[in-house]
Amino acid sequence: MKRMLIPLSVLLLAGAAGAQKTTLTIESWRNDDLKVWRDSIIPAFEKQNPDIHVVFSPSAPAEYNAVLDAKLKAGTAGDLLTCRPFDKSLELYKAKQLTSLNSLSGLKNFDEVAKAAWSTDDGKTTFCVPMASVIHGFLYNKAAFKELGLTEPKTEDQFLADLTKVKQGGKYEPLVMGTKDQWESATMGYQNIGPTVWNGETGRKGLISGAAQYNKGGFLQAFQALERWKPFLPRGYQALAYPDAQNMFAQGRGAIYPAGSWDIGTFRQMNPKLDLGAFPPYSIGGKKCVIDDHPDIGMGINAASKNQAAAQTFLNWVASDAFATLYANALPGFFPLANVKYTVQDPVAQQFLGWRAQCGKSFRSSYQILSRNANPNNENDLWNVSSQLLNGALTPQAAGDLVQKNLASWYAPQKGK
């Protein structure tokens, strides 16, 4: 009976104190995460900040951009806005709908790469706190590896040798990926092993400044390295879609799966018995590994919000290790971007995280500036040529030339190169 009384009296008190209490509303597209926010994240924050009440109010992912635009125009949007990476949020900042967060003390917990997705092109102003990223690498079937006496590959030669052994064994598909949906070829293939050869940020920024090109140097070598995957893809891979590849690997029919960290959760669900292992992108030509630590979700403050101070308090908390720990464990495969201490319970997810210390960091080369309102779109071009490369319709040089030609057709720093 006493147990009941305490929450009741708290409720009554809360009603009385309502006048001083600030309510913050969060706009988000992650309606899948509603339960996580309501049950664990928000209560943890409110415990530390009893005078701030937080409401998580998501809309459907596909409608978020449109819903948010409409709400902002009508002046009914929440105080905190979940930020898509790159262009969409930059557009909001330019329209003066997001405030600059340069004075936010929590931002010092993030490095340049993490902030890039929510900063102006010159990197001087940041308008969203980075919340989560996804990391690329490889998952493998531990049982198959043990059976065939394979070890985690560190170099490209070891990787190809492992694949050859699996192929000779004949029991497992060596490398589980299809090219039908096209994006895997670029995202799990090219952007997964590529950053190592194009020296991560050096290469990515080189494309933006015009110092690097897709048809030479590291970017071309990445196409060449991707082509070497071709003999090891499953039979009929040209017609295999993303869910097909996921199913095939989850059923234990494959040895190695080029992955994004979000796949961990999927496989845990599809087949909890599958013994998952993971290794980072292998080194090519003796180069140190660079992982694709791709920013995905951020959070900023609605410029029209009346609760700026409370919103800043909340964002400082989002930048803290307490939030990082909560978030990383609630949603395995979505990793906090803050340079703070936290552990993830899922061992494979924890392994992915460990690569941040072990390898260099970058993100997908086509996401910043190079795909902005542009047609032909750099990201989609990469999908196309990477798939055609694996399908045998293009040589690495032709693939690089095509992407380069399309990029140079509209992007000034690349013109004539």
Added chain:
Amino acid sequence: MTYPARRVRRPFPWHVVVFLAPAVLIYTVVMIYPILSSLWLSLRNHVADGPEHFVGLANYQRLLGTELYAQPLWNAIRNNLVFFVIHMLAQNPVGLLLAVLLSFRLRGSAVYRTLLFTPTVLSVVIIGFAWKLILNPAWGVQRSLLEPLHLQALDQPWLGLPGTALTTLGLISVWQNIGIPMLLFLAALVRIPDELYEAARLDGAGGWTIFRRIQLPLILPTVGIVSVLTFVGNFNAFDLIYSVQGALAGPNFASDILGTLFYRTFFGYQLQAGDQYMGAAVAGVMLLIILTGLLLYLVTVQRRLTEVEL
């Protein structure tokens, strides 16, 4: 004395207006207005962050005159023609053959008719999904069906190869839609009076002669209608390709038709933002192609057809 001819003033036929109004109103609101407003949109554009303004045919000039737009457009038109030809060569002749066979009152023809028509009433999404599963190289039934027949060579990723993807999709669409021409032909065939058949048989005509001399000439108007329906349906097609291959209509746009091109241009996809003005221009081109085809049919075919009184 002459009287001026007194005209009997008939009351205005209000009932006609009243009966037509709902249909005309609804048709205008949901068909004519959107078409006109889409055409109007295709004549407008805006500079970066600026207001919308009238640009005349500039969007169409860009669509046909720059490699960026013209190359995918011609690719889509070419693919659309191939898609149409596949239907004209496979769907309509086979539909006619089935209709003729069914018209001979075979035993169990009602069962055949139902079976053949079933795919037509299923949702395209189901059809696309089912065929994706059948043809799936990882666990489709394709392989286990072909192996006992020693036809392993035919076990290919048909939807994933640039040379076969469009034909495969065309044949899936034929399989789904064959019930419509079949039923239309059958409806025309059953209107042919039995006396004609009896007379022909007395004259010693076989099945082929009966078809050539009696059935085909009498159902020619239906053949025309079916061709037009096929043409309009094919150049408007979108759903099957989208549900099987996605908006990118792969591999490398081998199955890209006007519908999917329009979708990508208007709504955008992935990091590519949509461009409603250029999208409306693509829709304008589709409308033009369909109208031209219809006019050609009306002028060259329809006028020569004479309805035979039976």
